[in-house]
Amino acid sequence: MVVAATTDKGTATREMILGRAYALASRKGLEGLSIGELAMAAKMSKSGVFAHFGSREELQLAVLEFGAQHFGERVFMPALREKRGLPRLRAIAHGWFDWVRENRHGCPLLASVNEYDARPGPQRDRVVAFMDQWRGITARAISLAVEMGELRADTDTRQFAFEILGITLALNQDTRLFDPKQARAQADRALERLITAYSR
Amino acid sequence: MVVAATTDKGTATREMILGRAYALASRKGLEGLSIGELAMAAKMSKSGVFAHFGSREELQLAVLEFGAQHFGERVFMPALREKRGLPRLRAIAHGWFDWVRENRHGCPLLASVNEYDARPGPQRDRVVAFMDQWRGITARAISLAVEMGELRADTDTRQFAFEILGITLALNQDTRLFDPKQARAQADRALERLITAYSR
DNA sequence: GAAAAGAACGAACGATCGTGCTATTTTAAA
DNA sequence: TTTAAAATAGCACGATCGTTCGTTCTTTTC
Numbered sequence: 070m071v072v073a074a075t076t077d078k079g080t081a082t083r084e085m086i087l088g089r090a091y092a093l094a095s096r097k098g099l100e101g102l103s104i105g106e107l108a109m110a111a112k113m114s115k116s117g118v119f120a121h122f123g124s125r126e127e128l129q130l131a132v133l134e135f136g137a138q139h140f141g142e143r144v145f146m147p148a149l150r151e152k153r154g155l156p157r158l159r160a161i162a163h164g165w166f167d168w169v170r171e172n173r174h175g176c177p178l179l180a181s182v183n184e185y186d187a188r189p190g191p192q193r194d195r196v197v198a199f200m201d202q203w204r205g206i207t208a209r210a211i212s213l214a215v216e217m218g219e220l221r222a223d224t225d226t227r228q229f230a231f232e233i234l235g236i237t238l239a240l241n242q243d244t245r246l247f248d249p250k251q252a253r254a255q256a257d258r259a260l261e262r263l264i265t266a267y268s269r
Numbered sequence: 270m271v272v273a274a275t276t277d278k279g280t281a282t283r284e285m286i287l288g289r290a291y292a293l294a295s296r297k298g299l300e301g302l303s304i305g306e307l308a309m310a311a312k313m314s315k316s317g318v319f320a321h322f323g324s325r326e327e328l329q330l331a332v333l334e335f336g337a338q339h340f341g342e343r344v345f346m347p348a349l350r351e352k353r354g355l356p357r358l359r360a361i362a363h364g365w366f367d368w369v370r371e372n373r374h375g376c377p378l379l380a381s382v383n384e385y386d387a388r389p390g391p392q393r394d395r396v397v398a399f400m401d402q403w404r405g406i407t408a409r410a411i412s413l414a415v416e417m418g419e420l421r422a423d424t425d426t427r428q429f430a431f432e433i434l435g436i437t438l439a440l441n442q443d444t445r446l447f448d449p450k451q452a453r454a455q456a457d458r459a460l461e462r463l464i465t466a467y468s469r
Numbered sequence: 470g471a472a473a474a475g476a477a478c479g480a481a482c483g484a485t486c487g488t489g490c491t492a493t494t495t496t497a498a499a
Numbered sequence: 500t501t502t503a504a505a506a507t508a509g510c511a512c513g514a515t516c517g518t519t520c521g522t523t524c525t526t527t528t529c
Binding site: 075076078079082113114115116117118120121 | 504505506507508509510
């Protein structure tokens, strides 16, 4: 028989810790996340928290994984249930727009891009993989819209994805620096203008 | 007679320190910048460096000021020498694109937006002021292009500026995560498409 | 050149960092 | 219910953090 490596309660606690860590990382970034502070937030001892991950780096990677998991469930999966073409493409974009609003103090995934883009290591690798996954899924959704004739045949999918990324990053920034509602309206308008431009 | 608060050599050293601090902050962020590490980079003692700023927060603000100053000289001033309308608008955008490339390990100003957007305090205030300055200058350049008839009369300047911001942020991200040249080409194309869309 | 002011250093502070080690408590399987 | 394993706590470590203080060296002013 196989002996479980962890206990039910163990994984539950780990998930609880990751939730707190995600919230803390939203405000202070993954590099600003300390085990002592996390332990206080989780009402546990430092060593108790530490034992779940084995190192600070593993904790950071776990938080990234936690975020990627939730993003997938909240953005990708609903979008992939939409029908091919523009509906699915809009769902990807709007899902991300909503995600930006919901993560009120910032999305740790996007924040981590800025923290690790110039720092080689597993964290950067994870972030690159995440952004690459997004690009792949989005590019495919665009391609399908092209195949269905909803976008022009000469549409450059990479270019299109690049511009959606830009709209989202501007939304992400203006949401927290200035007026969230206005930022969202601008993002929506930019997206529709983009789609129109590539429509036949 | 007025007694100078600082010595010539003093300000020179301070500028040297800020240069190293800017470089360090490019890689580790303003929050990842430590005085001990900065002292090593400047080949000075910790207390020697510290005395120039009085606190870590003042050091961070000085680095932000240093970056804003250089950005103004490198991007805003050349652009304001271009003639009104699209030439000036393009100069603002391309100047920023170039700036992203030149700051190879990241622009501390843009990185600081992500570090401080959810953390009230002087650093956040400074970053907001900087982005607000950019928005103001860019919006005015757009307005002038409208007045000169180069852009449609019903052009929404805020919307336009929002989209330029997005293009730059996407460029900033893709430059360091993926292929810089491709990212730059995509940014240029996005900008031209944007201008075309708002042209009569 | 003397006197005053500023710049830089060295040492130390309390606090916190990540991490290890050992004990104790709690959970899951027999 | 006993027993082995896993989860958690407690404590201590060396390192580094920002900051303070007193001293020394260097620059400026008269």
